[in-house]
Amino acid sequence: MSAPTDARGSTFLACESGCPGRIDANEVRYRCPSCAGLLEVRRDLGPLAQIAAGEWRQLFDGRGPTRMGWDASGVWSKREWVLPEATAGEAVSLGEGFSPLVPVPRLAREIGVGELWVKECGVAHTGSFKDLGMSVLVTQVVRLRKAGVPVRAVACASTGDTSAALAAYGAAAGLPVVVLLPKSKVSTAQLVQPLAHGALVLALQTDFDGCMRLVQQLSEDPAIYLANSMNPWRLEGQKTVAVEIVQQLGWEAPDWIALPGGNLGNTGAIGMGLALVEKLAGVPRHTKLLVGQVESANPFFRSFGAGFRVRPTVVAGDTAATAIRIGAPVSYGRAIRALERCGGIVTSASEDAIADAAALADGLGQYLCPQTAAALEGVRQAAAAGRIGSKDRVVLVATAHGLKFTEAKVRYHEGTLAGADSRRANAPVEVEASLAAVRRALKERERR
Amino acid sequence: MSAPTDARGSTFLACESGCPGRIDANEVRYRCPSCAGLLEVRRDLGPLAQIAAGEWRQLFDGRGPTRMGWDASGVWSKREWVLPEATAGEAVSLGEGFSPLVPVPRLAREIGVGELWVKECGVAHTGSFKDLGMSVLVTQVVRLRKAGVPVRAVACASTGDTSAALAAYGAAAGLPVVVLLPKSKVSTAQLVQPLAHGALVLALQTDFDGCMRLVQQLSEDPAIYLANSMNPWRLEGQKTVAVEIVQQLGWEAPDWIALPGGNLGNTGAIGMGLALVEKLAGVPRHTKLLVGQVESANPFFRSFGAGFRVRPTVVAGDTAATAIRIGAPVSYGRAIRALERCGGIVTSASEDAIADAAALADGLGQYLCPQTAAALEGVRQAAAAGRIGSKDRVVLVATAHGLKFTEAKVRYHEGTLAGADSRRANAPVEVEASLAAVRRALKERERR
Numbered sequence: 001m002s003a004p005t006d007a008r009g010s011t012f013l014a015c016e017s018g019c020p021g022r023i024d025a026n027e028v029r030y031r032c033p034s035c036a037g038l039l040e041v042r043r044d045l046g047p048l049a050q051i052a053a054g055e056w057r058q059l060f061d062g063r064g065p066t067r068m069g070w071d072a073s074g075v076w077s078k079r080e081w082v083l084p085e086a087t088a089g090e091a092v093s094l095g096e097g098f099s100p101l102v103p104v105p106r107l108a109r110e111i112g113v114g115e116l117w118v119k120e121c122g123v124a125h126t127g128s129f130k131d132l133g134m135s136v137l138v139t140q141v142v143r144l145r146k147a148g149v150p151v152r153a154v155a156c157a158s159t160g161d162t163s164a165a166l167a168a169y170g171a172a173a174g175l176p177v178v179v180l181l182p183k184s185k186v187s188t189a190q191l192v193q194p195l196a197h198g199a200l201v202l203a204l205q206t207d208f209d210g211c212m213r214l215v216q217q218l219s220e221d222p223a224i225y226l227a228n229s230m231n232p233w234r235l236e237g238q239k240t241v242a243v244e245i246v247q248q249l250g251w252e253a254p255d256w257i258a259l260p261g262g263n264l265g266n267t268g269a270i271g272m273g274l275a276l277v278e279k280l281a282g283v284p285r286h287t288k289l290l291v292g293q294v295e296s297a298n299p300f301f302r303s304f305g306a307g308f309r310v311r312p313t314v315v316a317g318d319t320a321a322t323a324i325r326i327g328a329p330v331s332y333g334r335a336i337r338a339l340e341r342c343g344g345i346v347t348s349a350s351e352d353a354i355a356d357a358a359a360l361a362d363g364l365g366q367y368l369c370p371q372t373a374a375a376l377e378g379v380r381q382a383a384a385a386g387r388i389g390s391k392d393r394v395v396l397v398a399t400a401h402g403l404k405f406t407e408a409k410v411r412y413h414e415g416t417l418a419g420a421d422s423r424r425a426n427a428p429v430e431v432e433a434s435l436a437a438v439r440r441a442l443k444e445r446e447r448r
Numbered sequence: 449m450s451a452p453t454d455a456r457g458s459t460f461l462a463c464e465s466g467c468p469g470r471i472d473a474n475e476v477r478y479r480c481p482s483c484a485g486l487l488e489v490r491r492d493l494g495p496l497a498q499i500a501a502g503e504w505r506q507l508f509d510g511r512g513p514t515r516m517g518w519d520a521s522g523v524w525s526k527r528e529w530v531l532p533e534a535t536a537g538e539a540v541s542l543g544e545g546f547s548p549l550v551p552v553p554r555l556a557r558e559i560g561v562g563e564l565w566v567k568e569c570g571v572a573h574t575g576s577f578k579d580l581g582m583s584v585l586v587t588q589v590v591r592l593r594k595a596g597v598p599v600r601a602v603a604c605a606s607t608g609d610t611s612a613a614l615a616a617y618g619a620a621a622g623l624p625v626v627v628l629l630p631k632s633k634v635s636t637a638q639l640v641q642p643l644a645h646g647a648l649v650l651a652l653q654t655d656f657d658g659c660m661r662l663v664q665q666l667s668e669d670p671a672i673y674l675a676n677s678m679n680p681w682r683l684e685g686q687k688t689v690a691v692e693i694v695q696q697l698g699w700e701a702p703d704w705i706a707l708p709g710g711n712l713g714n715t716g717a718i719g720m721g722l723a724l725v726e727k728l729a730g731v732p733r734h735t736k737l738l739v740g741q742v743e744s745a746n747p748f749f750r751s752f753g754a755g756f757r758v759r760p761t762v763v764a765g766d767t768a769a770t771a772i773r774i775g776a777p778v779s780y781g782r783a784i785r786a787l788e789r790c791g792g793i794v795t796s797a798s799e800d801a802i803a804d805a806a807a808l809a810d811g812l813g814q815y816l817c818p819q820t821a822a823a824l825e826g827v828r829q830a831a832a833a834g835r836i837g838s839k840d841r842v843v844l845v846a847t848a849h850g851l852k853f854t855e856a857k858v859r860y861h862e863g864t865l866a867g868a869d870s871r872r873a874n875a876p877v878e879v880e881a882s883l884a885a886v887r888r889a890l891k892e893r894e895r896r
Contacts, residue, residue: 060514061514063514064512064513064514065512065513065546065548065549065696066508066509066511066512066546066695066696067696067698068696068697068698072548072549072696093550094548094550094813095547095548095549095550095568095571096548098513098514098546099543100513100520100542100543100544100573101513101520101543102541102542102543102573104620106620106622120543120573123543123571123572123573124571125548125550125568125571125815126815127849127851152890152894153890168813168815169813170813171810171811171812171813172552172554172812172813173813174554176890176893176894178886178890180886181876183878188858188861188862188875188876189854189858191876192854192857192858192861193815195861195874195875195876196807196810196811196815196850196857196861196874197810197811197813197815198810198811198874199874200877200889200890200893201874201875201876201877202876202877202878202879202886202889203876203877203878203879204878204879204880204881204886205878205880205881206881210881211881214881214882214883214886217883218883218886218887224890247514248513248514248515248516248520249516250515250516359644362619362644362645362646363619363644363645363646364619364620365542365616365617365618365619365620365621365645367573367574367616367641367644367645401575401849401851402644403575403849403851403852404851406637406640406854409640409644410636410637410640413636413640413643413644414636426643426644426646426647426649427636427643427649428629428636428639428643428649428650428651429648429649429650429651430631430650430651430652430653431650431651431652432652432653433652433653433654433658433659433662434662435662435665435666438626438628438650438652438662438666439666441648441650442600442601442624442626442648442672445624445648446600446624
């Protein structure tokens with residue numbers, strides 16, 4: 001079956017808080033001209049809904065990594081729902097998406113849920129889920145340039161996965177990338193991905209907020225395109241995670257999708273993806289969301305506890321889960337809408353609990369980043385409290401590869417990770433170089 | 449189409465040097481009882497060849513990451529060619545295989561070949577291609593235990609990717625794993641993967657050869673199963689890389705497959721995979737192999753230069769490509785057979801050249817490990833010498849994720865990597881926190 005090219009809903013930008021008016025997709029804008037709130041990418045679903053649900057499922061199932069070209073990408077295999085106007089030649093792809101969805105029955109038993117699956121979004125070109133969004137954002141920039149918008153560079157303020165993914169996709173597209181950072185946060189080790197990808201990494205004599213202000217000022221000039229998470233195009237790529245999870249379960253929605261919550265863009269994106277799956281692929285909606293935060297940075301947890309009536313301001317404290325160390329989440333409103341639409345809960349985990357959850361999962365063959373461990377600990381808490389049923393099917397979204405968090409894992413197993421009591425720590429055992437000594441060590445371990 | 453379960457060729461072990469006799473697949477043996485040479489896994493291809501080539505291709509194309517269960521695995525989606533006797537319940541899978549095959553046209557132009565694709569085997573659960581082989585090996589141990597062989601633990605001597613993959617798959621299967629190491633090579637950072645996966649990591653007062661001797665002695669007891677690269681089951685998983693590459697190219701064989709060469713198991717495995725693709729899937733064989741070594745550990749390059757008439761002994765020296773720092777490759781014979789069957793060449797690269805090749809590729813959006821960079825440099829050499837034609841389609845097998853080699857990349861960009869002149873190094877740029885200063889820095893970069 002060929003792509004329903006006649007079913008292209010035209011894409012535009014609109015205020016996500018509901019101010020009226022459409023903004024042309026090729027306008028370089030990140031804020032609503034009326035209320036200065038965030039924008040979102042929208043399209044008329046009418047033409048897409050003309051295609052029968054079964055046809056969409058069949059179309060998408062006919063694509064995948066065994067196919068050639070953009071059909072092999074998890075993002076672009078869903079292109080009609082992502083950016084129907086893009087052509088194969090424009091799409092900037094590094095094999096993003098179609099990450100493994102791995103059943104972990106032994107971990108499910110330990111945690112006390114019916115079924116548990118890990119969606120390994122960190123098994124990716126740059127090692128995190130950010131690839132999904134950056135593939136769309138960089139493609140959109142390629143399209144802007146083709147349309148005559150003189151974009152000279154793409155910029156972000158980030159110390160982590162965002163700058164790595166932006167730099168990789170920018171490099172693949174031949175697009176200059178600028179990364180702004182506080183001078184105190186700059187080490188080659190931390191920044192080796194954007195540096196290796198040739199980004200211009202600027203170390204500024206200011207703090208992170210100062211960098212954010214500067215990158216926003218810089219991108220008031222449409223020639224410097226802003227790639228931080230207020231940019232709505234990234235969510236178009238990220239929402240495919242939800243579509244992919246449902247597809248990989250044979251077009252059945254799980255009971256829960258659990259994910260870490262920091263800036264909350266992913267929470268919003270997964271809500272968007274689930275809505276599309278219901279509306280266009282005809283999969284009944286019953287998936288609830290679990291957003292796992294950490295105690296030192298849990299504004300969304302507090303807000304949830306107050307029925308989303310207040311928006312607490314939190315000064316984020318130290319945590320091993322550095323990627324969700326965020327006090328004022330950009331996608332706060334998007335995430336509330338996703339939770340209200342899907343139903344669900346927000347949890348908060350101590351440093352000890354996330355370290356223990358990661359060690360438990362790793363000991364059963366996983367290799368979780370601290371952020372994902374926060375979400376896993378949330379699942380454990382919710383199962384213990386009876387919020388997640390003992391027969392529920394839960395998908396845990398692993399947002400980064402554990403290889404990006406080697407230091408936290410080393411510290412845990414050396415017993416020096418802040419706030420963690422390392423009760424599952426495993427250390428090398430020194431023995432004499434003889435068969436007898438090796439056998440003795442093995443016997444000893446078996447007795448434990 | 450359902451699986452042709454009646455087309456199961458029964459699997460057995462045999463001497464790879466041709467000594468007569470079949471060894472039962474459930475016998476725990478790693479060496480030929482006659483000549484003490486390595487064994488290989490064989491099966492009668494007769495029943496498999498009864499299925500038409502087009503049917504195999506259709507069957508395999510109907511599986512993949514959009515499907516459920518073991519169909520989603522790159523290894524187990526080819527189960528009839530890998531281990532037809534295994535059942536879905538026995539297969540230990542962590543979503544291995546179906547890694548991205550990414551076209552890199554800009555890198556192809558720089559290197560001087562017609563088409564270049566990177567097969568990103570490092571985009572994997574443990575970050576390297578070793579997952580493919582370990583999935584089969586650990587499954588075979590599960591089957592042995594079911595058949596009554598009292599395997600208590602699986603053991604290897606390794607400081608690197610092998611121990612990480614074995615520990616992850618062992619942990620997923622609930623199988624104890626023992627890793628033997630020289631005490632001098634033991635740091636928690638290096639070993640954090642096997643430690644996190646709960647392996648018993650033994651630090652011995654001996655060198656690496658001493659550890660290899662001990663692990664082989666230890667596994668004379670069939671209760672301790674040997675997972676080092678002499679174990680032939682791993683190649684059964686690794687060979688699926690070649691099948692997958694051809695499948696991902698729409699069942700067309702590339703002109704060249706380039707890969708790094710250390711212990712040479714992968715070279716043998718890719719030769720095996722290409723032979724199957726020709727025999728069973730009817731894809732004409734014309735793929736040549738390029739095996740890239742490094743100057744400090746190039747016994748296979750020297751042997752190739754001498755027409756494989758001599759087997760040079762090499763004491764491996766220091767290299768950034770630590771995973772192929774091997775003087776006496778275990779799979780030497782297998783690799784020669786693969787090269788003789790497919791045709792091809794062996795190259796040798798300096799430390800400076802591999803560092804430069806990695807930096808070039810990274811700057812275009814890749815993130816190569818030093819081993820893969822050695823193979824890329826081999827491609828560059830062969831293209832410059834006219835051995836690879838300017839219209840040839842080349843697939844570069846990336847064997848590990850660059851995230852596993854952060855230190856080498858940091859050193860390169862800091863200008864301290866041994867043997868490398870770092871001419872593509874990129875460092876953070878300090879500027880004052882003002883819009884004018886940031887704009888100036890950007891302009892300056894654009895002028896370069």
